[in-house]
Amino acid sequence: MEHWFSLLNSYTGAIIVGVVVGVIVRLRMLRTDYRQYPTYLHGQLIHISLGFIAAGMGAVAVPALIEKQYTAVTFLALAAQQFREVRNMERETLAHLEEDELVPRGSSYIEGIALAFEGRNYAVIMAAFLCSLAVIEIHLWAGVLLGLALIGVAGILRSGKYLGQITSVELGKLRMEGPSLYVDDIYLMNIGLEDNRKRIMNRGIGVVVSPASKDSRITLANLGQRQAILHDLSVVLGVFRDTGEPSLIPLSKRDMEDGRLGILCLPEEKEPEQVLQVIRNVPVLESAVRTPTEGLKMFRGGKKSG
Amino acid sequence: MAESNGNNKILAVITEKEGQVAGGVPVFIVPGAKERQDTAFTLEKILDGMVHQLNEHTLLIVYHV
The missing domain is CATH 3.30.1360 (Gyrase A; domain 2)
Structure with a gap:
């Protein structure tokens, strides 16, 4: 019993750091600008929630692997499926809205936006995974520092070429x-x-x-x-x-x-x-x-x- | 909308003299240039098609897909 408790403690920090970093990375990459997409509040809520789930998966994957719970990795496959679904959802929504635009976005633009939404969730998983790993293998502060660095990088990677x-x-x-x-x-x-x-x-x-x-x-x-x-x-x-x-x-x-x-x-x-x-x-x-x-x-x- | 995909359709033709245009499309015979412009203007609003000038005597209303 005691063994389990200490185990939980050692991993709790890692999971918390992983999830927090993951969610902040998602928030950094979620910006409503002149494109007005995602729309305020509801559209954003959906993506923050999905970002939280992605962060959770990334953060939990490390303890699961260390405990030799290899089947837990299959959940990542499930997550990938889920996020592909997100991409379809975005694509469909935007394609429907297209009919009401005086000057439509065009399907390439829509595809680009949908792609970004899927890709960003994977970035969140990776960030949470790396931070969680750093906390467990090195130290709590190493994880936090790595997290800060990743949050900075996410801001730079957010925008592509103009x-x-x-x-x-x-x-x-x-x-x-x-x-x-x-x-x-x-x-x-x-x-x-x-x-x-x-x-x-x-x-x-x-x-x-x-x-x-x-x-x-x-x-x-x-x-x-x-x-x-x-x-x-x-x-x-x-x-x-x-x-x-x-x-x-x-x-x-x-x-x-x-x-x-x-x-x-x-x-x-x-x-x-x-x-x-x-x-x-x-x-x-x-x-x-x-x-x-x-x-x-x-x-x-x-x-x-x- | 601006990029045609080959499904554009002629909705109506406005022309000066009878016999210049034939076929399965409504043809409006309007002698004066000013009157042709007015007719085309009204038809554009009604049909939501774009007015093109084929030559001095003929205007087309085309629906661009």
């Missing part, structure tokens, strides 16, 4: 040539109504996004990435459109010669500098990233050695 880092974003001049709308020399669309032409010339802002490298050229061509730009613009700066106004649609077209992207945006307030700022801060979607230059290197390397 569009401004891989492209240059500049204002372009919108102009009409008959019914055709151009931004600089990039053709955007055909507008039939005089009324809409006037409104677009008055309210619209033209932007040209030029890729900085071969890799970013492909990222920029991705339809999901382009939709993400338009969605973020509409969220931050509002959008001058409504149902029954199909011509007033923010859109992007690509110059196929050099990969530049021409964007027409219709913000509620015409503030060109802010438009540029928002576009520079659009996240680069994981699903849009390609690295053809790496592939070329590989092929060249293969030829040489072969």
